[in-house]
Amino acid sequence: MKKLQLLAPAKVNYRLDVLGKRPDGYHELRMIMQRVDLCDEIEIALTDVPGIRVTCGRKGVPDGPGNIAWRAADALLKLSGKEVGIDISIAKKIPVGAGLGGGSSDAATVLMGVNELLGLGLTDERLMEIGVKLGADVPFFIFKKPALAEGIGDRLTALEEVPSLWVVLVNPGIHVSTAWVYQNLRLTTGNPITIIPRSYSSLDEVCALLSNDLEPVTCGRFPLVSEVKEVLLAAGARGSLMSGSGSTVFGLFDDENAARTAAAEIEKTRGWFAAAVRTI
Numbered sequence: 001m002k003k004l005q006l007l008a009p010a011k012v013n014y015r016l017d018v019l020g021k022r023p024d025g026y027h028e029l030r031m032i033m034q035r036v037d038l039c040d041e042i043e044i045a046l047t048d049v050p051g052i053r054v055t056c057g058r059k060g061v062p063d064g065p066g067n068i069a070w071r072a073a074d075a076l077l078k079l080s081g082k083e084v085g086i087d088i089s090i091a092k093k094i095p096v097g098a099g100l101g102g103g104s105s106d107a108a109t110v111l112m113g114v115n116e117l118l119g120l121g122l123t124d125e126r127l128m129e130i131g132v133k134l135g136a137d138v139p140f141f142i143f144k145k146p147a148l149a150e151g152i153g154d155r156l157t158a159l160e161e162v163p164s165l166w167v168v169l170v171n172p173g174i175h176v177s178t179a180w181v182y183q184n185l186r187l188t189t190g191n192p193i194t195i196i197p198r199s200y201s202s203l204d205e206v207c208a209l210l211s212n213d214l215e216p217v218t219c220g221r222f223p224l225v226s227e228v229k230e231v232l233l234a235a236g237a238r239g240s241l242m243s244g245s246g247s248t249v250f251g252l253f254d255d256e257n258a259a260r261t262a263a264a265e266i267e268k269t270r271g272w273f274a275a276a277v278r279t280i
Contacts, residue, residue: 001045003045004113004117005041006109008041008109011034011101012169014206014241015210016030017030018213029151032196033146036169036279038275040092040093041091044110044114052074052077054067055088067106068103069103069106072131072138073088082118097175097247098171099178099242099245101140104134104136104138104141108127108138108140111127111131124142136153139153146158146159157198159200161200163200163203165279166276167250167276167279168235168263169248169275170251170263172227174222175247176222177245181245184217185217204238206252207238212241222247232250233251235261235266236251236261239251259276
């Protein structure tokens with residue numbers, strides 16, 4: 001039985017601008033996205049038993065066809081025309097419904113893994129075309145580089161330079177519906193569209209970039225998210241921002257020791273999920 005063991009990393013958004021609503025109902029976005037080394041652990045195995053089976057064992061994450069990883073495997077199995085079975089086991093380390101892209105990363109990792117196991121030889125570009133039909137963030141995780149993401153998040157441009165940073169992720173245990181956030185977003189008009197640099201050489205330059213148009217929506221409904229930002233800044237973060245549609249907030253720190261100290265203190269005193277991670 002052929003199998004692969006893979007890691008599916010989380011992401012943070014250093015910037016998330018909502019530029020408008022498209023005729024197809026999606027929003028036109030502009031984001032700066034960066035992967036971090038908090039990872040779900042995924043095992044994919046080919047079997048002689050037809051069908052696709054996904055097991056996760058995490059509350060709030062469906063097994064079977066309701067899981068985006070199942071749909072990723074199904075897309076490639078149908079494309080291959082092969083009569084094989086695929087078993088997928090996911091050990092979730094990334095908080096669910098938290099703005100960290102865990103589900104999208106799982107789907108991207110399954111696409112890449114199944115492509116290898118079945119010997120399909122599909123390029124990353126082709127996998128990204130398949131992936132965007134599963135979720136807007138899926139192509140980014142196949143791209144595997146810090147990126148400027150435009151359109152619905154599927155038009156990706158690699159950043160020329162980004163420093164390696166220590167980040168503390170804090171999740172207060174609130175599940176935020178991305179759909180709800182976008183439905184309650186009030187688009188403003190007439191604001192000039194600033195030019196986003198493609199190169200960042202220091203922590204200060206990344207901190208100056210931090211902005212998320214979805215943050216006021218989520219914080220208005222869940223004031224605890226604003227409190228998490230304040231806690232991170234008080235713990236020494238040089239900058240702090242909600243990632244994606246929330247509820248995870250991240251803080252950028254000067255070094256590993258400062259990040260690990262802050263994460264341990266926040267977890268101990270507040271009881272929230274807190275992890276010191278590095279950008280990848």
